[in-house]
Amino acid sequence: MQSTVHPLRRLSALFSALLLCAAMIATGASSASAVGRPSGTPQDCLSAGNVWVYVTYSDGSVLASTCATEFGTGEAALKSAGVDVAKDAKGMICALDKQPNPCPTTFNGQYWNYYTSTDGKTFSYSQKAADQSKPAKGSIEAWCYNKASEKSCTPGTLSLTTDVPDADSSASPSAAVGSTAASDSGSSGSSTGSSTAWGIGIVAAVIVIGAVVYIVIRRRRN
Template sequence: MRKVLALITFTLMAFVGLGAAPSQADDVDNEIGTCLAQGQVWLLVVTEEGEPLANQCVGNPPSGEQALADGGIRMQFGKGRMICSMSDHPETCPATFDGSYWAYFQGAPGQEYTYSELGPQASKPEGGAIEAWCFATAEAKECTPPQLNIVQGGQQVAPPTGTTVTDLPVTQNAAVSIPGGTPWALITTGVAVVLVVTALVVVQRRRRSAGPKATGGR
């Protein structure tokens, strides 16, 4: 009887131990935490309804535009190269400004987002930072990207005071090309050709101005 009771007790303890086991090791980061800890850039693009068009690590892009392209965001541009559509949201750029726009921010773990002072073509994302975009409707006039659930060292990074975290699904968008980019290769080749042609013209003019050399004498 004692052996039976001991066996039952051992079995119950084993089940309790399994139930109490943590689902995540204490030193495990989630995907965004790992990306930022490695000095890479995280891209977040959400619609006015909070739908993520992109929520993924994009490495170390040289510009904000490239970060969007690396995150699979298809861009359409308006006047002044202002991004007016991302991945068909809205489907096409409005003929005239209707009050809605894509707002551009930078963020970091546990910190509030700051509105970017530079456009995405001129900005250079910093490693360990978040490139964040949200769509502001004409009615709302403004927007703020959601605070992401960032886990580093097995602990959730506390969001700024007065905010809550949003656990959005991570995307795996394939990179796309930037439309209307400057064709630097063609420009470089063109400049080289112009320089060569200019040099040939200068040489020909110098030869003509020198004239034929005189030979013999009186």
């Protein structure tokens, strides 16, 4: 004799399977949101074999202080750190993150000074252009734009073990810079909230679908 399964039992099994799928999707999204950028301190970045990019402007603002995971050249490191790179007609970098704006068309004594470092305290002026340099793993790529009254500038001390403030902070470059950890935390919180919202939306959709199926089955039975 062929066994039959009550329609409501089928609905219950389908409903349970859909709920399980929804839970798995929400959990997966939540786990993915936990995977963010490299850790927030320069030391964490350098220890992982990456390059830390540190860019300060003449007014003392920090345009970038973050980890670069792609650094085949100094220019690649800048772009990996999210820094917009603009060049003049001669192919020289004239603006980083649109500073200065517009890009100078004639040299007025101010320019982007390019340095490398391993400890965040001692900086060596790069002997190669950013598109020709080869940053070493675990090193720091530092840039500073000198004031009009200066012939050049040297980046301020960078604390390797301190979480750094956001790149648009107006903090003096001589202070311990940036907190990518803080911004990562905010980003992670936002992503987690988004994952939760997705999970709730999926569960709600499952409930609606289940209710519709239940009504259809009841009508067919009647």
